[in-house]
Amino acid sequence: MKCAKITGVCAVAVAVLAFQSVPAFGEEYVLRAEPLAKAMPDGRLVPMWGFALEAAFGEQNGEVTSPGPRLTVSNVDPRLVIRLDNNLPVPISIVIPGQIAAMTPVRNGDGRARSFTHETPPGNTEPVVYTWENFRPGTYLYHSGTHAAVQVQMGLYGAAVRDSDAGLAYNGVGYQQEALLLLSEIDPDLHDAVAADDYGPDKGTTSTIDYEPQYFLINGQTNDGTFDPIPIAAQDQPTLLRFLNAGLKTRAPIVLGMYMDVVAEDGYLYPYRKKQVAITLPALKTIDALVVPPADGIYPVFDRRLGLTNGKNAPGGMLRHLVAAAGAQLSVAPESRNVLNAVGQTTFDVANVGTGDMEWTAEVMEGGGWLSITDGSSGTNAGTITLQFTAHGDYCNDRTGTIRVTAPGATASPQDVTVVQAAAPLPGDANGDKIVDVADLGILAANYGTTSGMTWADGDFTGDEAVDVADLGILAGNYGQSPCAAAGITLNFDEAYRQTFGTAPSHLADDSQEAKPAEAPISAACGILGTVLVALILFGFFLLPVGCKG
């Protein structure tokens, strides 16, 4: 009786608490599970299953990724709710090892457990809800609890974290900055088998016993030579590294250039910190470690079990750079773009390679007449600046536009990058020396009659890949033009022609060719006229000195 009374009191207390917790202030996430095709650096498209973060159930517009989105539980309210939307062909669920939740396993007809907890059926029209009322602080993996042998390796995993207090991962473990390193592996053959419905009893692949990963990823990214840096706090400031292994094999992350103070494992704080450079990270394990860079700079982190290839290609795999920099650090790449003289677009990438957040703006400082920002004139942290430019009509000079990116408070700000647009090519100027002269005629003559594979430098000024009479006409029409410098022509066209082709054009005047003044404009019509004239030359009916006065 005594016991019953106490139980009753407790039940009332729980009911009161439950009542008080409505409305819930805990974190609520809507996740949508869906197939995705992940491109590997060697071009292989791997069918995967991933999660997308949705603003609301049914919106179906979040980007599907594997690993799925990071779930952060408030350090004030310990409640985590996940509403699941399943666009996969199979039932799925979500479990978080290390966290207490009401588990209701689902069994196949023969009694074998299929799912550790209640399932979300394919194509559900109402969200299926998974709730953790008292999320323990720490670093954890969430993953599918249904047919986990298949679904986890297909990509249904992600990180769920909760701090014990603001800026405090655990009691006594404060940090300035944090970085998540979620390690995973992909055996693409298994993925292909699952995607092709060739996985299961009596099918081509019956189990994961031959699991042999080919790709090794950190935060869903292999090292393909252009991996994103992972920002950490600046010199002498602590950064919490949260390591998680979602793969099926033991990994050994190692950091060069500094020590890790390993503070926790599976979300449980060690009584003492362990100073290590490498850690053993078995499947499903999470380990938290503090690093304090002795100086600003780059600290590589990689898998010392040597998952450092992409298939047979290397370097690759689990390798990233931890970048220690004071606060936000602006990076704009590349420093310069070279563009052609025609109308077109180009882009620059903006990134924050430091810590914290950075607001930036971009403006054209020089070249506003021909260069304009069509997209990305401002942003937060990473972004892309898109620029449009007009055609360049000047034959003589390249032109340079300058774009200034300013991120107030960030190091390396402002930064100027340039767009260099090449000068327009002078018609008839095969060798690009800005003078149409005998040297160009020589090039044209050497290739005359070739009907394919020709370029401007070979004497093809019409762009038809052939060097023919049309090109000769253009050259003739502009012969002697040197719009960019004082003329240095010593031969008139007749002389040039004679020396080049060995025969004289039937042309009488020898004083008709003079170097044209630099400001002489050259028109397309002029070229056409030249073509006509040269056609006449070739037929021996030369009538007039060749030249254009516009």
Place this chain on the structure above:
Amino acid sequence: MTTNRSRRVAVMAVPVLALLALAPSVSAMVPETPGPPFNFTARAGHISTADGGSLLMWGYANGDGIMQYPGPNIVVTQGDLVTVVLTNQLPVPTSIVFPGQVEVAASGGTAGLLTQEAAPGETVTYTFTAAEAGTYHYHSGTRPDLQIEMGLVGAIVVRPQGAMGMHMAYPHMGAAFDREYLFLFTEIDPRIHDLVECGQMDEVDNADYFPVYWFINGRNAPDTMADNFAPWLPSQPYACMPMMHPGDRMLMRIISAGRDLHSFHTHGNNFTIIARDGRLLESAPGLGPDLAESNFTISVTPGGTADAIFTWTGEKLGWDIYGHQQDIDNEPLGDFPGPGDIDHNNDGIFDNVPMEDHEYAPDHGKPFPVVLPDVKDLTFGGMYSGSPFLGAMGFLPPGEGGMNPHAGFMYMWHSHLEKEMTNNDIFPGGLMTMPLVVPHHVEIMH
């Protein structure tokens, strides 16, 4: 066979100990490479496996010497400025990284993912201050997936400052040792070496890695037990045959230089892990290894190191391996228990036979519990002295034994991933060695 030799041993031990005191390098059993500065050359060569095979390797040579596996031991003192000049004579770019060393400066060559790299024919220089005592390693920072496998690894030992001639792994008495040995573990998949030798490097598949050779200090057992610099192993100069006296604190400097975990097991006795990755297991600086762990297997994280103290005394065998005669009742002398008589094992019987250094008192004088079969019913190993007692010789048939002249106690230490005790499927071999405990009067020389 059971004789009381303790007095004789005691008499001999005095001059031997005096000699030991005068020769501080006697237990420096990690061979040292002259330097700093160190001039290494990365080049190709071949090693011998203990089953008679030969493998193409890429390794670091000291100066213009031959390729060696592992690379030359870098043994320096805390505070030393360490310069390593690497000249690359390999057909591919290469480099060195020094895990656990901070602010390593690299100059020359071209920037790689982990450090500056030397193209074939180029030279690159690395400089760092050996800031903290400990056991570390170095390896290639270029294509580590291939180049560590090919052999570009080596050991670093940083000795503490101010040890004043004492043998200390770290600046604390809890890290004092009598002798030390290096245990650098690696593994090899020979298919990779064959592909590289045949110019098919691009065919190497990291994903189906399947090693069949396992190494301590670049040698498979039983070659692990040959001498340092054994002339028939020119590319594998470093041995691992731990020798000790009863009670010695033997420092095991363990380096996991390959990619796999190896569950290394010291039969019969635990060891105490005092440090990992060159840092004492201490709860606060200066306290010494108060967080030390006692274990009988150790799996060091690849890329990591561990320092462990192993001590053998014969404790708790339940019999007296030192071969003292059974307790002597001195009553007939009429002075029982007379001066000098002690009841070592608390059985009510006193004697005046002194204990060995480090002997476990409760077993003092306890008889060997087995009646040895007749020699006609025994088979003999080369290491058997004919007696179960340490330092004692016994009857052996002609042609038997003879390889253990000091009648030491020898047994096996090995990877407890049992298949790693093979050389390409042939047992015994692989990641295995046999430590030897010899009586105190025997001087251990290396």
